[in-house]
Amino acid sequence: MAAKDEKILLAHGGGGRLTDALIRHNIAPRFSNPSLNELADAARLHLSSNRICFTTDSYVVKPLFFHGGDIGKLAVCGTINDLAVCGARPVALSLGLIIEEGFEMALLEKILDSAAAAADSAGVSIVTGDTKVVEAGAADQIFVNTSGVGECLGGIELGFERIRPGDRVLLSGTIGDHGMTIISQRQDIGFESKLVSDCAALSPVTTKLLEAVPGVRFMRDPTRGGLAATLNEIAVATKMNIEVIEQQIPVDKTVQAAADVLGFDVLEIANEGKFVAIVSAEYADAAIDVCRTHPLGAKAAVIGQVKQAEESPVVEMVTGVGGRRIVQMPYGRELPRIC
Amino acid sequence: MAAKDEKILLAHGGGGRLTDALIRHNIAPRFSNPSLNELADAARLHLSSNRICFTTDSYVVKPLFFHGGDIGKLAVCGTINDLAVCGARPVALSLGLIIEEGFEMALLEKILDSAAAAADSAGVSIVTGDTKVVEAGAADQIFVNTSGVGECLGGIELGFERIRPGDRVLLSGTIGDHGMTIISQRQDIGFESKLVSDCAALSPVTTKLLEAVPGVRFMRDPTRGGLAATLNEIAVATKMNIEVIEQQIPVDKTVQAAADVLGFDVLEIANEGKFVAIVSAEYADAAIDVCRTHPLGAKAAVIGQVKQAEESPVVEMVTGVGGRRIVQMPYGRELPRIC
Numbered sequence: 001m002a003a004k005d006e007k008i009l010l011a012h013g014g015g016g017r018l019t020d021a022l023i024r025h026n027i028a029p030r031f032s033n034p035s036l037n038e039l040a041d042a043a044r045l046h047l048s049s050n051r052i053c054f055t056t057d058s059y060v061v062k063p064l065f066f067h068g069g070d071i072g073k074l075a076v077c078g079t080i081n082d083l084a085v086c087g088a089r090p091v092a093l094s095l096g097l098i099i100e101e102g103f104e105m106a107l108l109e110k111i112l113d114s115a116a117a118a119a120d121s122a123g124v125s126i127v128t129g130d131t132k133v134v135e136a137g138a139a140d141q142i143f144v145n146t147s148g149v150g151e152c153l154g155g156i157e158l159g160f161e162r163i164r165p166g167d168r169v170l171l172s173g174t175i176g177d178h179g180m181t182i183i184s185q186r187q188d189i190g191f192e193s194k195l196v197s198d199c200a201a202l203s204p205v206t207t208k209l210l211e212a213v214p215g216v217r218f219m220r221d222p223t224r225g226g227l228a229a230t231l232n233e234i235a236v237a238t239k240m241n242i243e244v245i246e247q248q249i250p251v252d253k254t255v256q257a258a259a260d261v262l263g264f265d266v267l268e269i270a271n272e273g274k275f276v277a278i279v280s281a282e283y284a285d286a287a288i289d290v291c292r293t294h295p296l297g298a299k300a301a302v303i304g305q306v307k308q309a310e311e312s313p314v315v316e317m318v319t320g321v322g323g324r325r326i327v328q329m330p331y332g333r334e335l336p337r338i339c
Numbered sequence: 340m341a342a343k344d345e346k347i348l349l350a351h352g353g354g355g356r357l358t359d360a361l362i363r364h365n366i367a368p369r370f371s372n373p374s375l376n377e378l379a380d381a382a383r384l385h386l387s388s389n390r391i392c393f394t395t396d397s398y399v400v401k402p403l404f405f406h407g408g409d410i411g412k413l414a415v416c417g418t419i420n421d422l423a424v425c426g427a428r429p430v431a432l433s434l435g436l437i438i439e440e441g442f443e444m445a446l447l448e449k450i451l452d453s454a455a456a457a458a459d460s461a462g463v464s465i466v467t468g469d470t471k472v473v474e475a476g477a478a479d480q481i482f483v484n485t486s487g488v489g490e491c492l493g494g495i496e497l498g499f500e501r502i503r504p505g506d507r508v509l510l511s512g513t514i515g516d517h518g519m520t521i522i523s524q525r526q527d528i529g530f531e532s533k534l535v536s537d538c539a540a541l542s543p544v545t546t547k548l549l550e551a552v553p554g555v556r557f558m559r560d561p562t563r564g565g566l567a568a569t570l571n572e573i574a575v576a577t578k579m580n581i582e583v584i585e586q587q588i589p590v591d592k593t594v595q596a597a598a599d600v601l602g603f604d605v606l607e608i609a610n611e612g613k614f615v616a617i618v619s620a621e622y623a624d625a626a627i628d629v630c631r632t633h634p635l636g637a638k639a640a641v642i643g644q645v646k647q648a649e650e651s652p653v654v655e656m657v658t659g660v661g662g663r664r665i666v667q668m669p670y671g672r673e674l675p676r677i678c
Contacts, residue, residue, distance in 0.1 A: 011671035013563075013671070013675065014669070014671025014674060015563020015568055015669070016607075016670045017669065017670050019563070019671050020668070038498070040425055041394060041420075041421035041422075041425050042392035042393060042421050042425040042487070042489065043393045043394065044390070044392055044425065044491065045391050046389065050385065050386040050388055050389040051384070051385050052383075052386060052391075052488070053384070054381060054431060054467055054488055055382065055467050056433035056435045056469050056484065058435040058436070058437050058469050060471045060473050060477075086380050086381040088381065092393060094393065095395070096435075096484050098397050098399060098482055130395050130396045130397050132397045134399050134675070134676060137476075138399075139478050139479065140476075143482065145469075147393075147395055147435070147486030149391070149393055150381065152383065221380065224352075224353060224355075225355045268355075329355055330356065331355045331356050332350040332351070332352070332353025332355025335353060336349045336353065337473060
């Protein structure tokens, strides 16, 4: 454990004795596994397949600690999810830290413990890492990069090009939880304590779904830009319309209230433990059934369908009062540092 | 090309329209390849082996542009080198950007072009990426993370545990070039223009060496902490002494002069295009011959040997005047943001 008031020094990133001590005493023991323990320049992995998925994400979330998680858990779950929605079984992650001089060692350890716990519970190893320290003022506390390698699940092919008119749009649970939690904590609104980020590793449920149901065409996790961005990306890539029914989109009441108070559209709010799946109509019910057997998919719902586009493809929502509105691609200005 | 004076906005990292435009117009076209072009959450790769190396490094170098390279080239070469010295053929890299709001688009494009050129010339693809933007003041211009995947070269086993007393210490060229270039540019000393970083991708020469010479036991690139740190890491891990001969260590005259003027020990200065190899005595000459056939190894030399340790293992240097001194592990304070 860190000595009381111990701080990160520039020398912790200098590649010398202090870097070595930081890695050997504070970082590596938390993630112990044979590949990492060699502390080589690269981790050696013997995979069960030579078809892999490879992804990266940097995390700059503010605040670092939030209801339901912190930057460590988020960095592990986020990268696991990017592998999961591409049809891979996540195997190994890297962990790259950029730390501001003066950052508290105890907070770093809390973040590392949280990353380790998230990786453990998803059955993923953190096998390689890097630590840089920049002078006070050159970064805001800590930024975390995780990259990940996953083994492609055998026989699974996902892609925009597999989506067909008539396919159903499945959503694995409520939207807006992560983003509204972060925003509410920043703005210190009264009911923020009731909001909890959905930050979670989705691979247990995506793997189960892909192995049990043959009709899954495509998956994506609606993070930055929210459900609105993900549906628009699908519409643009497939040149088809997406029609969703507002009343079928699961939204937590407190999340909706927070969004209303603060003037946000929950469709545009980031999620960190949800996925959208496009599933053939005949398998949609089976997919929902499989999702609902897992806590992370307990509120899974079919929220709409893919339709042939007559003109430019659009995302359209049938509203609660029976009207229709176009769901646009968010501009992106709303929510800096949400993840 | 960026419009004149175009700047990075927070919305470029928001996951909406501006992020999409930045990725599609400014980033992805520079690295075009089938895996990247899908713009999926993860890149799909079909490797020729299921034994892989996986590594990560974040780059926070200051200044961003220096003689012999920039943060883009450095980020690509550095991660390629971590794969290369572990005995892998580098295949694919990720590129994670953390950009400060207000950073000039033209500089970003210059960095990306440089990264693309470095990857191209090493035969490596950038297959996946991520872009985050933080508010002005929350980061110093731009930080780059690259992670990398390489295929282990068949039949090659490298590791500390293979090192034996009597093995030779091979160095692929001059030391201190990268670090002294960066430091001199920061301090604006008179002869800085004669200094050039050695920033380069080593995989062409390491692959050639490993395929041609059977006696290579271990390799590492002496980056942060320099040759002193790498040799000490080997001594500690093997519990053996390392003896090096000062006169046999190649050092550029201008680099030595800059180190002398500024009070640095070149042994502790970072390199970004050099490797140390531990080679069995019988194959040392052959290894040197192979290195010297490649421009990156033209000044390769045997600089010392591994010896049985009687007490605690140490790195010892026979100095130019015939004395002996212990080469300690650097503390790490000397050179923040050297890479």
